[in-house]
Amino acid sequence: MYLIVVYDADVSRVNKVNKFLKTYLYWRQNSVFEGEVTISxxxxxxxxxxxxxNVNVDSIMIYKFPxxxxxxxxxxxxxxxxxxxIL
Amino acid sequence: MYLIVVYDADVSRVNKVNKFLKTYLYWRQNSVFEGEVTISxxxxxxxxxxxxxNVNVDSIMIYKFPxxxxxxxxxxxxxxxxxxxIL
Numbered sequence: 001m002y003l004i005v006v007y008d009a010d011v012s013r014v015n016k017v018n019k020f021l022k023t024y025l026y027w028r029q030n031s032v033f034e035g036e037v038t039i040s041x042x043x044x045x046x047x048x049x050x051x052x053x054n055v056n057v058d059s060i061m062i063y064k065f066p067x068x069x070x071x072x073x074x075x076x077x078x079x080x081x082x083x084x085x086i087l
Numbered sequence: 088m089y090l091i092v093v094y095d096a097d098v099s100r101v102n103k104v105n106k107f108l109k110t111y112l113y114w115r116q117n118s119v120f121e122g123e124v125t126i127s128x129x130x131x132x133x134x135x136x137x138x139x140x141n142v143n144v145d146s147i148m149i150y151k152f153p154x155x156x157x158x159x160x161x162x163x164x165x166x167x168x169x170x171x172x173i174l
Contacts, residue, residue, distance in 0.1 A: 004150060006093060008117035008167060029146050030095035030118060049163050059116050060163040063091060063150075070157050076136045076147040080095060 001042060002065045005033045009058040016052050017060075021045070029080045036068065088129060089152045092120045096145040103139050104147075108132070116167045123155065 005025060009017050018027070024045055025035035037045065042064070049060055065071065092112060096104050105114070111132050112122035124132065129151070136147055152158065 004091065006116060006119045008119075009164075029093060029148060032093045032095075032148070046161065046163065053164050055164040058164040059167045061116060061119070061166075062161040062163070064159040064161060065157065070152065072151040074133065074149040074151060076133065076149070077096075077140050077142040077145040079148075080146045 002036050002068045004063040007031045007060040009053055013053060020048050020052055027081055089123050089155045090121060091150040094118045094147040096140055100140060107135050107139055113170055114168055
């Protein structure tokens with residue numbers, strides 16, 4: 001499956017969230033990550049994030065797709081971290 | 088078509104980008120918008136954003152899907168602006 005993860009967390013937890021998400025996904029921009037994961041990794045991401053964030057304050061949205069072909073990406077301006085360079 | 092738009096713009100342009108995107112999409116979180124648009128609206132969004140942002144500095148990513156059924160959304164923590172309340 002393919003994920004796009006966007007988060008809005010208190011500044012005190014931003015580094016932790018970033019570091020955690022980088023172990024599974026590619027940093028794309030600001031507070032946006034994406035990448036292909038297995039079901040097992042997806043579950044680990046959900047569990048890990050629940051441990052890191054304050055669920056009463058922070059907000060993390062995980063958009064889950066069958067695969068990367070589920071969407072077209074249009075970029076305006078610069079691509080902060082081109083995924084082609086990483087894969 | 089259905090769009091998820093995430094942006095990373097200089098703070099001097101954030102208000103303009105927000106205000107512009109709100110005319111077509113729903114604010115979801117931080118710098119994230121989403122919504123159903125027509126092809127004509129999609130083109131207007133692209134043209135409008137190119138006029139507002141500095142394409143050498145800012146970065147806007149538009150993820151384009153056939154429709155909202157193309158993805159599943161999982162939320163951890165709070166939902167900052169529940170779309171069900173708006174639609």
